[in-house]
Amino acid sequence: MKIKIEIDENLPEDEILIRCRNMDEEIMAIQKQVAEAVKSRLQLNVYKGETEYYLTLDDILFFETNGAMVAVHTKSDIFETKLRLYELEEMLPGFFFRISKSAILNTRQVQAVHKNLAGASEVEFHDCHKKVFVSRNYFKAFIGKLEEKRLRK
Numbered sequence: 051m052k053i054k055i056e057i058d059e060n061l062p063e064d065e066i067l068i069r070c071r072n073m074d075e076e077i078m079a080i081q082k083q084v085a086e087a088v089k090s091r092l093q094l095n096v097y098k099g100e101t102e103y104y105l106t107l108d109d110i111l112f113f114e115t116n117g118a119m120v121a122v123h124t125k126s127d128i129f130e131t132k133l134r135l136y137e138l139e140e141m142l143p144g145f146f147f148r149i150s151k152s153a154i155l156n157t158r159q160v161q162a163v164h165k166n167l168a169g170a171s172e173v174e175f176h177d178c179h180k181k182v183f184v185s186r187n188y189f190k191a192f193i194g195k196l197e198e199k200r201l202r203k
Contacts, residue, residue, distance in 0.1 A: 086143045096122045096129035103129060107146075111175050112155035112182050113138055125178040147195050149173070150185040157199055165189075 066084055070077045093104040111123045115135055122129040131138070139148055145157050155173060162174040163184070170183035184192050 082144075086145060094122070094131065096131050098127070098129050105129070107143065107156070108158065110156055111159050111178065111180060112149075112153055114182065115152040123180055123182075125175070125180070145199070147192060149188050149192050150183065153182055155182055157195060160196065163193070163196070 068077065068081060068084075093106055094110070096103050096105055105122070105124065109124050111125060113131070113135060114121045114123065120131050120133060120135060120138070122131050133141075135148075135152070135154060138146075138154055142154065146154050147157050148154050150170070159175045159178075160173055161176045164172040164174070166172065170185050171189055173182050173184060175181075
C-alpha cells in the first residue's frame with residue numbers, strides 16, 4: 051500500500067482521496083479512522099450564561115442531562131448545549147458512547163472503570179476529578195466498546 055500527499059494551494063478545502071483496487075475490510079477500517087479523525091477536530095458550540103464557546107470534541111469528557119438542559123463537561127468546566135442527547139448521539143463520532151439514558155461519554159478520555167455489580171459502575175477520566183456512572187443496561191456494550199478501542203491500538 052502506498053501513501054502519497056499532494057499539496058495544492060489552490061484547493062478551496064483539504065481533501066482526502068483513497069484509491070483502491072477493491073473495497074475490503076482494511077480499506078473500510080482506514081476510511082473509518084480517517085472519518086473519526088476529521089470528526090474529532092470538529093467544534094461544538096456550547097453556552098455558559100450568555101456567552102457562546104466553541105469546544106473541540108476531544109476536549110469534552112461527557113454529556114449529561116439535568117432536567118431539560120444537557121450539560122457538557124470538560125476537565126475544568128461545565129457548559130450547556132441546546133442539542134438533546136439523542137441529537138448528539140446521532141451526530142457524534144464513534145468514540146462517544148451512550149452509557150445511560152442520561153449520559154454520553156468520550157471513550158478517549160476514560161482512565162478507569164470501577165465495576166459495581168449491584169448498580170451503576172463509575173468511570174474516571176484522565177487528569178480530572180470528575181466521574182460519571184454507567185447504568186447496568188449499558189455496561190456490557192460499553193466494556194465491549196472500550197475493548198474494541200484497546201485492540202485497535
